[in-house]
Amino acid sequence: MAEILCGYTADRDEILVAYLYGEINPSQRAAFEVHVASCDRCRHELADLERMRTRLQDWTLPETSRLSVLEHSSEESPAPGPSSGRILTMIREMPAWAQVAAALLFLGVSAGIANFDVRYDHDGFVLRTGWSRTPASIATGASPTATTAAPWQADLEALEQRLLTESRAASSSAREAADSSADADLIRRVRALIQESERKQQNELALRIGEVARDFDTKRGTDLANIDRSLRTIQSDTGIQILQQQQRLNYLTRVSLQR
Amino acid sequence: MTWTDEELVARSISGDQNSFNELIKRWERPIYALAYRQIGREEDARDVCQETFLRACRSLKGFRGQAKFSSWLYRIALNLCRDWLRRERRTPIVQPPEDIDLMDLAAAREPSETIEDRVARRDFGRAVERAMALLPEEQRTAIVLKEYHGLTFQEIADLVGCPLSTVKTRLYQGLNVLRRELTRSGATAAVR
Numbered sequence: 001m002a003e004i005l006c007g008y009t010a011d012r013d014e015i016l017v018a019y020l021y022g023e024i025n026p027s028q029r030a031a032f033e034v035h036v037a038s039c040d041r042c043r044h045e046l047a048d049l050e051r052m053r054t055r056l057q058d059w060t061l062p063e064t065s066r067l068s069v070l071e072h073s074s075e076e077s078p079a080p081g082p083s084s085g086r087i088l089t090m091i092r093e094m095p096a097w098a099q100v101a102a103a104l105l106f107l108g109v110s111a112g113i114a115n116f117d118v119r120y121d122h123d124g125f126v127l128r129t130g131w132s133r134t135p136a137s138i139a140t141g142a143s144p145t146a147t148t149a150a151p152w153q154a155d156l157e158a159l160e161q162r163l164l165t166e167s168r169a170a171s172s173s174a175r176e177a178a179d180s181s182a183d184a185d186l187i188r189r190v191r192a193l194i195q196e197s198e199r200k201q202q203n204e205l206a207l208r209i210g211e212v213a214r215d216f217d218t219k220r221g222t223d224l225a226n227i228d229r230s231l232r233t234i235q236s237d238t239g240i241q242i243l244q245q246q247q248r249l250n251y252l253t254r255v256s257l258q259r
Numbered sequence: 260m261t262w263t264d265e266e267l268v269a270r271s272i273s274g275d276q277n278s279f280n281e282l283i284k285r286w287e288r289p290i291y292a293l294a295y296r297q298i299g300r301e302e303d304a305r306d307v308c309q310e311t312f313l314r315a316c317r318s319l320k321g322f323r324g325q326a327k328f329s330s331w332l333y334r335i336a337l338n339l340c341r342d343w344l345r346r347e348r349r350t351p352i353v354q355p356p357e358d359i360d361l362m363d364l365a366a367a368r369e370p371s372e373t374i375e376d377r378v379a380r381r382d383f384g385r386a387v388e389r390a391m392a393l394l395p396e397e398q399r400t401a402i403v404l405k406e407y408h409g410l411t412f413q414e415i416a417d418l419v420g421c422p423l424s425t426v427k428t429r430l431y432q433g434l435n436v437l438r439r440e441l442t443r444s445g446a447t448a449a450v451r
Contacts, residue, residue: 014427017434021405023412052438056406058380059387061292062301207381210374 006041008032016042020049264328272320279319283312286329289408290336296403297340299392307343311336326417333408334418337400344396390440398433401426 006012010031018024019032036042262270262281270278290311295304314335315322322331391399400419404410416423 011424013431014424017427017431018412021412021430048438049434052434052441053406055383055441056387056402056437058383059296059391060384061295206374207378210378214375214378 006039008035008039008042012042016046016049020046020053265324268319268322268324268328279316282315282328286332287312289329290332292407293333293336293403294340296391296407297337297396297400298343299388303343307336307339310339314339330414330418333404333410337418341396386441386444387437389444390437393440394433394436397421398429398436401429402433402437405430 008015010028015024015028015032019029024032036046262278264282264285267278267282267285271282287308291304291308294307294311295301298304298307311332315332322328326334391402394402397419401415404415404418405412410418412423412426416426419426
C-alpha cells in the first residue's frame with residue numbers, strides 16, 4: 001500500500017508528540033490542528049498513538065506488598081517504630097558488638113600511639129605514657145599490706161564475680177522480654193503471610209478459571225465450525241450423488257422407452 | 260500537617276529520622292516502579308529501590324535543592340538501573356508468565372470488570388512489557404518517565420541530561436516501535 005505523504009513543514013515528529021501529550025504552545029497547537037484536519041496520515045497516526053497509550057496502562061507492576069526499603073507492609077500502622085528497619089537506623093545504630101569492637105579498637109590504637117604503661121603493684125596504681133620521661137603516679141590507692149605476689153588478685157576476683165552475677169541477671173530478664181516480643185511479632189507476620197497467600201490463591205484460581213473458560217469457548221467455537229463445515233460437505237456430496245443417480249435413471253428410462 | 264519533600268529533607272538533615280522515613284514511604288513505590296520497568300526483575304528492582312534510598316540518605320546533606328527531591332531521587336535510581344543493565348550486559352528481562360504474579364490485576368480492578376476483561380488486560384500488559392524490553396534504553400526511559408510517572412518533557416530532559424527536542428524524538432521513535440511491535444505481536448486491536 002502506498003504511504004500517505006504528509007506535507008507538514010515544521011518538525012512534524014516533535015510537534016506530533018507535543019500535541020499527543022498536550023505540551024504544546026497555543027500557536028503551534030492551532031497550526032497543527034489545521035494541518036491534521038486535512039492530513040490523513042497525521043490523523044491516523046495520532047489516533048493509533050492515543051489508542052496505544054491507553055494500552056500502555058495495562059502494563060501493571062507485580063503485586064508487591066513488601067518493599068525491602070521499609071520492613072513493614074502497607075497494611076501495617078504507618079507510625080514508625082524503633083524495631084522497623086529504617087534506613088537511618090541501619091546506618092546510625094550499629095549492633096552492640098560492633099560498637100564494643102569499635103571502642104576497643106579505638107582504645108587499642110590510642111594506647112599504642114600513646115605507649116601507655118599501666119601498673120598495679122605494691123606501689124599502688126601507676127599510669128605512665130611513652131611521652132613521660134619518669135613514671136607518673138596518677139592515682140595511688142592504699143598500699144597493700146599483704147606481701148603476696150599479686151595483691152590485686154582478690155579485688156579482681158571479686159569484681160569478676162560481681163560482673164558475672166549482674167550479667168546473668170540482666171541477660172535472663174532481657175531474654176524473656178525479647179522472647180515474648182519476638183513471638184508476638186512472628187505470629188503477626190505469619191498471619192499476614194497466610195492471609196496474603198490465601199487471597200492470592202483465590203485470585204489465581206479465578207483467573208485460571210477465566211482462562212479455561214475462554215479456551216473452552218474458543219475450542220468449542222472451532223469445533224462447531226468444523227462440524228458445520230463437514231456437514232455442509234457431506235450434504236453437498238450427497239446432493240451430487242443423488243443428482244447423478246437421477247440422471248442415470250432418466251437415461252435408462254429414456255433408453256428403455258426407445259427400445 | 261503534610262510536609263513538602265523539601266521540608267522533610269531539611270528536617271532529615273537536622274537529625275529527624277522519621278522525616279526520612281516519611282520520604283521513603285512517599286517515594287518507594289514510584290522508585291520501585293521505575294526500577295522494575297527499567298530492568299524487569301522484581302528482586303533486582305527491590306535492590307535498586309533500597310540502594311537508591313541508601314545513597315540518598317548518605318548524600319542527603321549534599322542535596323542543595325536546585326532540583327526537586329523527586330528528580331534527584333529519580334536520577335539516583337536511573338543511574339543505578341543503568342549500572343545494573345550495563346553490568347549485566349543485557350536488556351530488560353521479561354519474566355516468564357508463570358513468574359508473573361497473576362493476581363495484581365485481579366485484585367486491583369474494579370468489581371464491574373469481568374474475569375475475561377482481566378485476562379485480556381493481563382495479556383495486553385504482557386505484550387506491552389515484551390515490546391518495552393525491545394526498546395533502546397534511552398527511549399524506554401523517556402516513555403517510562405512520561406507515561407508512568409507523568410514527568411514533563413523538560414523534567415525528563417533535566418533528568419537524563421539531554422535537549423528537550425531529543426526527549427520528544429526519543430518518545431516519538433519509541434512509541435512507534437511499540438506500536439509496530441504490539442501490532443505484530445497480536446495485540447492488534449489495541450493499536451489499530
